[in-house]
Amino acid sequence: MLPDPTVPASLLAVLELVRGNFTTPTFRTFAALVTGLIAQTGRCTVTGMLTGAGLTRAWSHDRAHAFFSRAAWNPDILGVSLSHLIVRRLLPEGAVLTVAVDDTLFKRRGKNVFGAAWQHDGAAKGPKPVGRGTCFVVIGLVVELPVLARPVCLPVMARLWRPGQELSKVDLAASMLSFLAACHWGRRIHVVADAAYHGKALRDLPATCTFTTRLPASAVLYDLAPPRTGKRGRPALKGERLGTAAQLAATAVFATVQVTRYQRTETVHLAELTCLWYGSFHTRTVRVILLRDQDTATGHDLALVTTDLTTPAPALITRYAWRWSIEVTFAEARDLLGVGQARNRTRAAVERTVPFGLYCYTITVAWYAQHGHHPADAAERRERAPWYVTKTDPSVSDMTAKLRRVVIAARFLPTRPGRPTEQEIRAVQQAWAAASLDTSA
Numbered sequence: 001m002l003p004d005p006t007v008p009a010s011l012l013a014v015l016e017l018v019r020g021n022f023t024t025p026t027f028r029t030f031a032a033l034v035t036g037l038i039a040q041t042g043r044c045t046v047t048g049m050l051t052g053a054g055l056t057r058a059w060s061h062d063r064a065h066a067f068f069s070r071a072a073w074n075p076d077i078l079g080v081s082l083s084h085l086i087v088r089r090l091l092p093e094g095a096v097l098t099v100a101v102d103d104t105l106f107k108r109r110g111k112n113v114f115g116a117a118w119q120h121d122g123a124a125k126g127p128k129p130v131g132r133g134t135c136f137v138v139i140g141l142v143v144e145l146p147v148l149a150r151p152v153c154l155p156v157m158a159r160l161w162r163p164g165q166e167l168s169k170v171d172l173a174a175s176m177l178s179f180l181a182a183c184h185w186g187r188r189i190h191v192v193a194d195a196a197y198h199g200k201a202l203r204d205l206p207a208t209c210t211f212t213t214r215l216p217a218s219a220v221l222y223d224l225a226p227p228r229t230g231k232r233g234r235p236a237l238k239g240e241r242l243g244t245a246a247q248l249a250a251t252a253v254f255a256t257v258q259v260t261r262y263q264r265t266e267t268v269h270l271a272e273l274t275c276l277w278y279g280s281f282h283t284r285t286v287r288v289i290l291l292r293d294q295d296t297a298t299g300h301d302l303a304l305v306t307t308d309l310t311t312p313a314p315a316l317i318t319r320y321a322w323r324w325s326i327e328v329t330f331a332e333a334r335d336l337l338g339v340g341q342a343r344n345r346t347r348a349a350v351e352r353t354v355p356f357g358l359y360c361y362t363i364t365v366a367w368y369a370q371h372g373h374h375p376a377d378a379a380e381r382r383e384r385a386p387w388y389v390t391k392t393d394p395s396v397s398d399m400t401a402k403l404r405r406v407v408i409a410a411r412f413l414p415t416r417p418g419r420p421t422e423q424e425i426r427a428v429q430q431a432w433a434a435a436s437l438d439t440s441a
Contacts, residue, residue, distance in 0.1 A: 006053055007035045008410040010371040011403065014363060018081040022073050029067045032059075037337060037360050038400065039407045044338025046353070054411060068342075068349040068356070075355040076176075079157040080183045082362050086141050086154055087184070090369055097184065098142040098319060100153050100326040101173045101193040103161065106340030106354055107133035114347040115162045123330070133340075135161045136354050137172040139180065140329060142192075142322045145365075147373045149393045150263055153325035154365055155333075155358035156180070160351045174201035181206040190308065192323040198280045210308035212320055215245050215277075219305070221288060222276045238278050245303035248273060249290050259291075259314045261321035267294045270313050277305055289313050333361045336400045361396075368399035377402070
């Protein structure tokens with residue numbers, strides 16, 4: 001049994017679904033640290049998780065540090081277990097999975113922090129997008145919940161990337177996507193990513209995966225390979241050079257359609273072409289979709305390339321717009337749960353603490369969708385903050401706050417009826433007596 005009442009029963013019901021990833025003692029630590037990270041409103045270090053769980057006097061801080069540095073559990077396997085939880089509990093039967101891919105930097109100091117280095121930081125403030133820290137490549141399932149108007153990205157896998165190592169960010173992403181597809185064998189998976197994710201590693205993705213990304217401005221496209229001529233020699237692998245996206249847009253014929261993106265329905269101009277992106281996808285046929293906004297007179301605003309040859313272009317635009325949800329997840333995970341604030345330094349601890357924090361984000365949303373939502377939540381929020389006059393749906397901040405209130409309530413409201421022990425009665429009586437003496441004095 002966990003220290004009573006460290007973990008609320010409703011949260012424990014969610015955590016029980018991934019219990020198979022841990023031994024019994026390690027699961028007790030895992031459940032307590034998840035609760036502590038979610039409940040902690042101060043610094044979310046490893047010892048801060050103990051403070052949030054209310055276990056600073058009951059457990060040694062080494063127990064919490066050992067969970068990340070020495071305990072036997074695998075963050076990838078845990079993430080896959082969470083992905084199965086999402087598929088079974090939050091998605092319709094047989095639903096196609098939409099997966100967002102991106103990387104983010106968590107700033108770290110100190111010479112002995114494994115994997116920390118000066119590198120690109122897309123979230124940096126100022127003219128120079130550079131920072132020192134650890135970079136993680138993250139994949140998350142994008143889901144539409146009945147309680148939210150916008151899609152939300154739930155991280156299910158994250159791996160540390162180090163500058164100078166043999167594997168690139170694209171290699172790490174392709175490896176995680178292949179692993180996820182193998183664990184959801186036979187299920188269709190649509191992957192969306194920004195322009196940084198393209199390359200040879202994506203050629204070997206399973207046939208059940210499609211990949212959609214923004215086409216780099218320098219990418220050169222080719223026509224499909226011509227039919228065989230019957231002559232001797234190797235047949236041509238690609239057709240004539242078509243040029244870059246800008247060159248294609250200069251002669252393309254655009255059609256006016258309506259697309260839904262970022263919770264708005266807009267009228268845009270679209271043009272599409274079936275071709276080859278030989279440098280990245282080799283001989284695999286791709287579609288290029290050129291999008292021009294209604295108020296744009298010249299040029300194209302967006303060029304997408306996808307291996308999905310059947311989905312209509314407006315639906316592909318909507319799907320790609322879902323990619324932004326992973327950026328929102330990164331910001332909320334930092335601000336609400338303090339992901340990246342842990343100050344561990346060893347390799348195993350560094351590689352597992354950030355994925356653990358991102359999984360706590362997934363667990364929080366899954367808990368709210370299954371156990372925490374109430375139709376009056378948004379109205380109660382507007383009552384406490386009347387300036388949110390247009391608020392109709394709960395935010396992830398509201399979900400986290402509600403789970404924190406549940407954790408606090410569980411510590412003071414017993415989960416089962418019972419009589420106090422003699423020691424507890426005596427302690428209360430002594431406290432009352434001490435208080436009366438102080439008052440009389």
